[in-house]
Amino acid sequence: MQLAEFNVGHLRYPIDDPRVRRFVMALDMVNGIAERMPGFVWRLKSDSGNATDIQVYDDPKIVPNLSVWSDIGSLENFVWKTVHKTFYERREQWFEVLERQNFVMWPVEDGHEPTLAEAKDRLDHLNQYGDSDQAFGWSYVPQARLWLEARCA
16 A cells, blocks of 8 residues: 545645745755655646646635655655755745645555545545544654654644
8 A cells, every 4th residue: 555645735825926936936846856755656746747736626726735655654754854844844924824634644555646536535534534544644643753843733
Protein backbone atom coordinates (compact mmCIF):
# COMPACT_ATOMS: atom_id res chain seq x y z
CA MET A 1 0.00 0.00 0.00
CA GLN A 2 1.00 3.58 -0.64
CA LEU A 3 -0.16 6.82 0.98
CA ALA A 4 -2.32 9.51 -0.61
CA GLU A 5 -2.50 13.02 0.79
CA PHE A 6 -4.89 15.83 -0.09
CA ASN A 7 -4.95 19.35 1.20
CA VAL A 8 -6.67 22.52 0.17
CA GLY A 9 -5.85 26.10 0.90
CA HIS A 10 -8.10 29.13 0.65
CA LEU A 11 -6.01 31.94 -0.79
CA ARG A 12 -6.49 35.34 0.83
CA TYR A 13 -6.31 36.97 -2.61
CA PRO A 14 -6.84 35.86 -6.24
CA ILE A 15 -4.02 33.72 -7.63
CA ASP A 16 -2.77 36.58 -9.84
CA ASP A 17 -2.68 39.12 -6.99
CA PRO A 18 0.82 40.46 -6.19
CA ARG A 19 0.27 39.61 -2.50
CA VAL A 20 0.46 35.87 -3.28
CA ARG A 21 3.16 36.18 -5.94
CA ARG A 22 5.95 34.79 -3.74
CA PHE A 23 3.89 31.67 -3.07
CA VAL A 24 2.94 31.23 -6.72
CA MET A 25 6.50 31.82 -7.94
CA ALA A 26 7.80 29.11 -5.58
CA LEU A 27 5.41 26.39 -6.75
CA ASP A 28 7.64 25.02 -9.51
CA MET A 29 10.60 24.85 -7.15
CA VAL A 30 8.69 23.19 -4.30
CA ASN A 31 6.90 20.77 -6.63
CA GLY A 32 10.21 19.93 -8.29
CA ILE A 33 11.74 19.11 -4.91
CA ALA A 34 8.76 16.88 -4.11
CA GLU A 35 9.11 15.00 -7.37
CA ARG A 36 12.81 14.32 -6.70
CA MET A 37 12.28 13.15 -3.11
CA PRO A 38 12.73 9.47 -2.27
CA GLY A 39 9.28 7.95 -1.92
CA PHE A 40 7.45 10.40 -4.19
CA VAL A 41 5.07 8.54 -6.52
CA TRP A 42 2.63 10.94 -8.19
CA ARG A 43 0.94 14.32 -7.88
CA LEU A 44 -2.07 15.99 -9.44
CA LYS A 45 -1.16 18.66 -11.94
CA SER A 46 -2.67 20.37 -14.92
CA ASP A 47 -0.96 21.34 -18.17
CA SER A 48 0.51 24.30 -16.24
CA GLY A 49 2.59 21.89 -14.15
CA ASN A 50 0.79 22.55 -10.89
CA ALA A 51 -2.75 22.26 -9.58
CA THR A 52 -3.63 25.84 -8.68
CA ASP A 53 -5.70 26.21 -11.84
CA ILE A 54 -7.77 23.09 -11.10
CA GLN A 55 -11.02 24.18 -9.52
CA VAL A 56 -12.08 21.83 -6.73
CA TYR A 57 -14.84 23.84 -5.11
CA ASP A 58 -17.03 26.75 -6.24
CA ASP A 59 -14.54 29.30 -4.91
CA PRO A 60 -11.61 29.75 -7.34
CA LYS A 61 -9.39 30.88 -4.45
CA ILE A 62 -9.46 27.33 -3.02
CA VAL A 63 -6.43 25.52 -4.42
CA PRO A 64 -5.77 21.76 -4.16
CA ASN A 65 -2.72 19.62 -3.57
CA LEU A 66 -3.10 15.88 -4.13
CA SER A 67 -0.19 13.45 -4.15
CA VAL A 68 0.83 9.85 -3.52
CA TRP A 69 3.88 8.73 -1.57
CA SER A 70 5.41 5.32 -0.96
CA ASP A 71 5.11 5.72 2.83
CA ILE A 72 4.49 8.20 5.63
CA GLY A 73 8.19 8.77 6.29
CA SER A 74 8.78 9.98 2.73
CA LEU A 75 5.91 12.45 2.88
CA GLU A 76 6.94 13.59 6.33
CA ASN A 77 10.52 14.24 5.20
CA PHE A 78 9.34 16.33 2.26
CA VAL A 79 6.87 18.36 4.32
CA TRP A 80 9.09 19.04 7.34
CA LYS A 81 12.71 18.70 6.14
CA THR A 82 12.78 20.71 2.90
CA VAL A 83 12.07 24.29 1.86
CA HIS A 84 8.39 23.27 1.93
CA LYS A 85 8.50 23.81 5.70
CA THR A 86 9.56 27.45 5.19
CA PHE A 87 6.51 28.11 3.04
CA TYR A 88 4.28 26.19 5.45
CA GLU A 89 5.46 28.40 8.29
CA ARG A 90 4.48 31.49 6.26
CA ARG A 91 1.10 30.10 5.12
CA GLU A 92 -0.95 32.74 6.97
CA GLN A 93 0.49 35.40 4.64
CA TRP A 94 -1.19 33.73 1.69
CA PHE A 95 -3.99 31.52 3.06
CA GLU A 96 -7.08 31.98 5.21
CA VAL A 97 -7.38 29.89 8.36
CA LEU A 98 -10.13 27.35 7.72
CA GLU A 99 -12.71 26.24 10.26
CA ARG A 100 -12.44 22.61 9.14
CA GLN A 101 -9.58 20.23 8.60
CA ASN A 102 -7.98 20.93 5.24
CA PHE A 103 -5.46 18.04 5.17
CA VAL A 104 -6.13 14.30 4.96
CA MET A 105 -4.19 11.11 4.27
CA TRP A 106 -5.35 7.58 3.44
CA PRO A 107 -3.88 4.33 2.13
CA VAL A 108 -4.11 3.55 -1.60
CA GLU A 109 -3.22 0.50 -3.64
CA ASP A 110 0.14 0.68 -5.37
CA GLY A 111 -0.26 2.48 -8.70
CA HIS A 112 -3.61 4.09 -7.83
CA GLU A 113 -3.92 7.78 -8.71
CA PRO A 114 -6.77 9.16 -6.61
CA THR A 115 -9.33 11.46 -8.17
CA LEU A 116 -10.34 14.81 -6.75
CA ALA A 117 -13.77 13.38 -5.98
CA GLU A 118 -12.16 10.60 -3.95
CA ALA A 119 -9.90 13.09 -2.16
CA LYS A 120 -12.82 15.38 -1.31
CA ASP A 121 -14.76 12.39 0.03
CA ARG A 122 -11.83 11.44 2.28
CA LEU A 123 -11.51 14.99 3.58
CA ASP A 124 -15.27 15.14 4.24
CA HIS A 125 -15.05 11.78 6.03
CA LEU A 126 -12.26 13.07 8.27
CA ASN A 127 -14.21 16.22 9.10
CA GLN A 128 -17.38 14.28 9.84
CA TYR A 129 -16.02 11.27 11.74
CA GLY A 130 -12.47 12.12 12.80
CA ASP A 131 -9.39 9.99 12.31
CA SER A 132 -9.91 6.43 11.12
CA ASP A 133 -8.26 3.97 8.75
CA GLN A 134 -10.35 5.61 6.00
CA ALA A 135 -9.09 9.16 6.50
CA PHE A 136 -6.57 10.53 8.97
CA GLY A 137 -4.17 13.29 9.91
CA TRP A 138 -0.63 13.24 11.25
CA SER A 139 -1.68 12.44 14.82
CA TYR A 140 -3.22 9.12 13.73
CA VAL A 141 0.13 7.78 12.54
CA PRO A 142 2.33 6.88 15.55
CA GLN A 143 5.58 6.85 13.56
CA ALA A 144 5.00 10.40 12.26
CA ARG A 145 6.76 12.73 14.68
CA LEU A 146 8.07 15.76 12.77
CA TRP A 147 4.64 17.41 12.57
CA LEU A 148 4.63 17.87 16.35
CA GLU A 149 7.18 20.67 16.06
CA ALA A 150 5.22 22.61 13.43
CA ARG A 151 1.60 21.72 14.02
CA CYS A 152 -1.21 24.18 13.56
CA ALA A 153 -2.49 26.10 16.52
